[in-house]
Amino acid sequence: MDDRRDMALAMDRLLAHGHAVTPQRRLVAQALRDAAGPISAQELSAALEPGRGIGQMTVYRTLALLADAGVAYQIAATDADRHLARYVFCSGSHHHHLVCQTCHAVLEVGGCGMESVDRDVEQRTGFAGVGHHLDFVGTCPACAAVASGEGH
């Protein structure tokens, strides 16, 4: 497995963006990567309590830094919860996230072919530097099975 590789790459990206690599930032990134699903800053802070008392201020700042460096991504489709920002760890190259509406599990989805769509939108609108912000939502097989089983 490429556990080490993930973290090394993430830290490299931090450096590339002019941010220092500190033990706290490493721990936050690890906790984010090891999270089961999209996780909020406060949940991360709580998850880190046992090992080290990392201030929530640091968690918020680190998440913003990681997002800036492309290592973390803030999920948009948080319909269920209130106004709460949730993040997921992003390892490789361009991809998107498929979130289960019920259990909030997250799957990375690659090969969306949106690059050509970006170009097409540029052509049609005259906008420059068009990028996109895309999440998928759905029901994962496990939750779908439970739902159909409960159906009276």
Add this chain to the structure above:
Amino acid sequence: MDDRRDMALAMDRLLAHGHAVTPQRRLVAQALRDAAGPISAQELSAALEPGRGIGQMTVYRTLALLADAGVAYQIAATDADRHLARYVFCSGSHHHHLVCQTCHAVLEVGGCGMESVDRDVEQRTGFAGVGHHLDFVGTCPACAAVASGEGH
């Protein structure tokens, strides 16, 4: 122009979703439709002050209702601003929004061809009822011109 048509359709959708049509909801929907760009609940509330004193509670509730009925859409790409929900008016059928990073102007973009991508994601992941949440960001021609002109 189909000003009347827009509003009538919007109110019909509210009714179809089991929500009553009230003067306040009509005014909120109109203000949302007439807004220059993505607008927050508080800005809407302020914009409505002169004519009628509509409580901000009503504005929040109405926006949620309109979003539920498909008449309003909550923009995801609010990178610039803080944790603030912004909405745009949605008239017709399925489309997406292209937001200028600089002036926040919004353009509706149709024909994204994402329906087939949804099906493809379902096939590949086993998830059911896959939908998507997509915004485009870029720089509009006017802002691009200003930026290049300012470049020293």
Add this chain to the structure above:
DNA sequence: TCGACTATGAGAATGATTATCAGTGAGGAG
């Protein structure tokens, strides 16, 4: 028109996020 049911809105409460600022540590210059 009538009645049941839903919407409204002022005020207070909630709670996630951000600002402040003194203390800490790493790294370079002398």
Add this chain to the structure above:
DNA sequence: CTCCTCACTGATAATCATTCTCATAGTCGA
């Protein structure tokens, strides 16, 4: 080796969008 600089950290306090409460008022179906 020592001093200096500068970014990072984190406890506390402040901010501010959003939600709750509940008495009043309005809407829709019959």
